[in-house]
Amino acid sequence: MQPKISIQGVYYTYGDGTEALRNVSFDVLPHEVFVLFGPARSGKTTLLRLLNRLSDLTDDATLRGVITFNGASISGRSVDVFDLRRRISMVFAVPTPLPGSIRFNLTYGLQMAGMRDRRVLAERVEQSLQQAALWDEVKDRLDSSAMALSGGQKQRLCLARSLALEPEVILLDNPTSGLDPLSTNMVEEMLHDLSQRYTIIMVPHSVQQAARVADRAAFMLDGELIEVAKGERLFLHPQDQRTEDYITGRFG
Amino acid sequence: MTTAPTTPPDSRSRRRGEAAIELLIWLAGVSAIAIVALIFFFLLREGINTFLDIPLRQLFGVRWYPIEDQFGLMPLLVGTFLVTIGAVVIAVPLGVVAAIYLGEIAPLWLREILKPLIEILAGIPSIVLGFLGWVALAPIIQNLGAPTGLTAFTGSLLLAYMSLPTIISISEDALYAVPKEYRDGSLAIGATQWQTIWRVVLPAARSGLVIAVMLGIGRVIGETMAVLMVTGNAANIPNFGLSMFFSPVRTMTATIAAEMGEVAQGSLHYSVLFGIGLILFLITFTVNWLATRLVGVEGARRQRGGRL
Numbered sequence: 001m002q003p004k005i006s007i008q009g010v011y012y013t014y015g016d017g018t019e020a021l022r023n024v025s026f027d028v029l030p031h032e033v034f035v036l037f038g039p040a041r042s043g044k045t046t047l048l049r050l051l052n053r054l055s056d057l058t059d060d061a062t063l064r065g066v067i068t069f070n071g072a073s074i075s076g077r078s079v080d081v082f083d084l085r086r087r088i089s090m091v092f093a094v095p096t097p098l099p100g101s102i103r104f105n106l107t108y109g110l111q112m113a114g115m116r117d118r119r120v121l122a123e124r125v126e127q128s129l130q131q132a133a134l135w136d137e138v139k140d141r142l143d144s145s146a147m148a149l150s151g152g153q154k155q156r157l158c159l160a161r162s163l164a165l166e167p168e169v170i171l172l173d174n175p176t177s178g179l180d181p182l183s184t185n186m187v188e189e190m191l192h193d194l195s196q197r198y199t200i201i202m203v204p205h206s207v208q209q210a211a212r213v214a215d216r217a218a219f220m221l222d223g224e225l226i227e228v229a230k231g232e233r234l235f236l237h238p239q240d241q242r243t244e245d246y247i248t249g250r251f252g
Numbered sequence: 253m254t255t256a257p258t259t260p261p262d263s264r265s266r267r268r269g270e271a272a273i274e275l276l277i278w279l280a281g282v283s284a285i286a287i288v289a290l291i292f293f294f295l296l297r298e299g300i301n302t303f304l305d306i307p308l309r310q311l312f313g314v315r316w317y318p319i320e321d322q323f324g325l326m327p328l329l330v331g332t333f334l335v336t337i338g339a340v341v342i343a344v345p346l347g348v349v350a351a352i353y354l355g356e357i358a359p360l361w362l363r364e365i366l367k368p369l370i371e372i373l374a375g376i377p378s379i380v381l382g383f384l385g386w387v388a389l390a391p392i393i394q395n396l397g398a399p400t401g402l403t404a405f406t407g408s409l410l411l412a413y414m415s416l417p418t419i420i421s422i423s424e425d426a427l428y429a430v431p432k433e434y435r436d437g438s439l440a441i442g443a444t445q446w447q448t449i450w451r452v453v454l455p456a457a458r459s460g461l462v463i464a465v466m467l468g469i470g471r472v473i474g475e476t477m478a479v480l481m482v483t484g485n486a487a488n489i490p491n492f493g494l495s496m497f498f499s500p501v502r503t504m505t506a507t508i509a510a511e512m513g514e515v516a517q518g519s520l521h522y523s524v525l526f527g528i529g530l531i532l533f534l535i536t537f538t539v540n541w542l543a544t545r546l547v548g549v550e551g552a553r554r555q556r557g558g559r560l
């Protein structure tokens with residue numbers, strides 16, 4: 001099976017010489033929930049931001065190695081980076097809706113992509129909210145401010161905002177940080193349904209969460225990839241001592 | 253162990269110290285308000301005769317001939333209006349766009365050169381700019397076909413230039429205050445940088461931008477010496493049309509500056525000049541009030557979640 005995303009020998013170095021990623025290689029398969037976990041500052045978020053080239057915004061850093069999406073490199077000038085970001089969409093750790101109504105948040109990306117058809121827009125609004133399990137809570141107040149939503153609702157709105165674009169890959173950077181257990185549970189349960197339609201790459205909140213949601217998982221430490229394996233195998237029988245130390249809580 | 257245990261100050265003396273500080277802060281606050289109030293009452297006392305002794309119809313008439321006791325303020329109001337509108341139309345788009353460039357687009361090293369330069373621009377004495385306008389700008393305007401180089405437009409250009417640093421730096425602060433997450437959120441779903449600026453950053457910064465514009469207008473309305481030098485000092489109303497901007501005018505501020513030295517204290521002319529000051533005071537007060545109201549309504553609407 002062709003990998004959805006393939007990362008081969010990637011080094012990422014900031015202008016001051018700090019190496020954020022060192023020789024990272026792995027593949028992400030279609031329709032899996034792929035979990036990237038590890039202690040803080042191990043390069044997980046940096047890697048996510050490389051995948052849809054949000055890293056372009058960081059001046060003065062160099063990337064070596066190859067990242068492909070559906071077999072084609074995402075680097076280089078000929079790639080339409082805005083189209084790439086619509087197909088590989090990112091949800092951030094701190095859910096920040098755009099200032100405006102709920103509807104505005106959901107239609108914005110589509111409108112910026114040139115979608116004008118009101119019927120399609122309305123369809124996508126409902127469909128994405130349904131998928132993010134938010135529709136029932138907000139269907140009567142689509143035109144009220146997104147800022148007034150609760151933390152968990154904001155997070156699901158930010159997810160819906162990405163889903164509205166019907167992307168192929170969703171990057172989730174710690175999507176349950178700051179959520180209560182109930183909302184966390186809601187988001188986690190959503191992931192497997194979503195993986196029927198999308199490929200999901202996620203940085204989890206904790207090792208426990210990683211173990212709960214991962215089809216496959218990768219352990220990262222200090223910018224290096226230590227181990228990649230199927231979820232059960234990695235969390236029950238880690239091959240590397242460092243992985244075992246981390247998931248058994250000896251550090252991190 | 254070198255620090256001796258500090259004895260808690262006697263609670264009565266502490267309370268007294270607290271009271272003294274509170275009094276000081278209260279005095280500072282009240283004196284600021286009191287001084288503004290005193291200025292207003294002074295203006296009112298000196299200028300009130302304007303509105304009592306001259307019938308309103310004459311006061312808002314079109315003839316300003318103080319020597320013949322004709323105190324029609326209309327030419328001065330029109331002059332101020334023309335110069336201000338011209339300056340705002342030039343300075344606001346230029347200033348906001350410059351702020352967008354500085355805050356959102358320019359690379360860091362360029363920003364670090366440009367920002368101090370703009371602040372230096374703010375420090376140029378207005379009389380120097382007036383001189384520059386008179387010697388350099390006016391001949392250019394005249395060559396463009398205006399009957400004289402000393403016109404409302406010349407004043408507008410100079411004032412626009414003068415208010416630019418205010419507008420740019422406050423607009424840039426407003427843009428800077430927009431959370432980075434808004435930009436990331438917009439870019440992460442495929443919007444371009446320009447779409448992000450236009451649809452997300454500018455609306456989010458709107459209240460700050462309104463303040464920037466209002467402060468710019470305040471600077472323009474109150475400016476005196478430069479306009480006195482370059483607007484031609486003709487207290488008459490130009491014929492209606494776009495050519496108005498290319499006619500010599502005289503602003504309210506320039507009138508006070510030019511005539512204050514020659515009037516007898518206590519005369520009607522003297523009190524009319526103060527009356528003009530009073531009107532200027534009311535105009536700037538209204539502009540500021542409008543600004544806070546606009547910003548207030550804006551803020552409230554965002555809370556309720558109307559479309560931006």
